[in-house]
Amino acid sequence: MIVDLPRPNSQEDVLVLLNALEAQDENVSDFRGTKNSLIRIMDSFPVKSKRATADIQGVQTELVLSGYDDSILVLVTQIGKMGTLLHAKKEEIYGGTPTFSVNILMGKRDEPLLQACARQVIEDISNSGGSRPLILSLGLKDHSPETLKSVVQLIVANKIW
Amino acid sequence: MESDSSSESVGLPLSEFSDEAHDSTFHFQILKLTDQLYIWVSCNSARLGHLFASYPLPFDKIPSLTSLLGGGPDNTGASMARRLAMKTGWSIILAANLPSNSPTLEAYAERRLFQELRTLGYVKSSADHQQLTASAQ
Numbered sequence: 001m002i003v004d005l006p007r008p009n010s011q012e013d014v015l016v017l018l019n020a021l022e023a024q025d026e027n028v029s030d031f032r033g034t035k036n037s038l039i040r041i042m043d044s045f046p047v048k049s050k051r052a053t054a055d056i057q058g059v060q061t062e063l064v065l066s067g068y069d070d071s072i073l074v075l076v077t078q079i080g081k082m083g084t085l086l087h088a089k090k091e092e093i094y095g096g097t098p099t100f101s102v103n104i105l106m107g108k109r110d111e112p113l114l115q116a117c118a119r120q121v122i123e124d125i126s127n128s129g130g131s132r133p134l135i136l137s138l139g140l141k142d143h144s145p146e147t148l149k150s151v152v153q154l155i156v157a158n159k160i161w
Numbered sequence: 162m163e164s165d166s167s168s169e170s171v172g173l174p175l176s177e178f179s180d181e182a183h184d185s186t187f188h189f190q191i192l193k194l195t196d197q198l199y200i201w202v203s204c205n206s207a208r209l210g211h212l213f214a215s216y217p218l219p220f221d222k223i224p225s226l227t228s229l230l231g232g233g234p235d236n237t238g239a240s241m242a243r244r245l246a247m248k249t250g251w252s253i254i255l256a257a258n259l260p261s262n263s264p265t266l267e268a269y270a271e272r273r274l275f276q277e278l279r280t281l282g283y284v285k286s287s288a289d290h291q292q293l294t295a296s297a298q
Binding site: 044045046047049051052053062063064066068069070071073075077079080081082085087105106135137139 | 172173175177178179186188190192194195196197199201206207208209212214227229230252254256
């Protein structure tokens, strides 16, 4: 039996497809067996991402977080651009408290608060038991301490680690 | 098997999709910013890979290229970042996690990526980029 249906895009589509098959023909147990693998393929995108929009000091702020196997990407933008790109990682010291290093990959190097922001986020990752380095992109309209504080709060409230 | 998940509902336009070819699984992420694209291309894993930045220059036909994290300008993905900047006219941040010993896989990933960018309307018209590539050579 050939069923001409559009390519399924979600778990629901697969279930609808299977139910439609079942209504026509009882013998879909083989399909049922592959249901889980079908759903696995659908949901197989290996990087979990999260997006949010918030209002910080009256400015619309977009947030995107992506968790890769070896890094975490956090993108915060008020200007629609990536802005300054920072790389922060934990440096494990044997028998001691961990230290953190922050590097500026691209952008403003004369703004210590941006580095402080990356430092606070990597510390939160570390406190949550994570060990992945952080890539942080900050495209902010102003670099006041209040804005940076709200940005850190926004990131931590939407954390994926 | 190919899966797409892209929605414009919340926040910035982000496209995520996977594709299988040459016995490998490719994953792509495309995030559209203002005159900028963040793109992640990966083969068989969810690692970030090397990070490159490329942006078009006003007085040069060949876009500039910087390696931000891991890898140098001769690594896989470097030339891809340049071609992305050339064909979109935008600044590109590219994270590429592709095997260094397989030009076939790299070529496939780039072809698939441009196919998607064309669908999304992010690539300049063919006349424009033919002119660009011709003058770049």
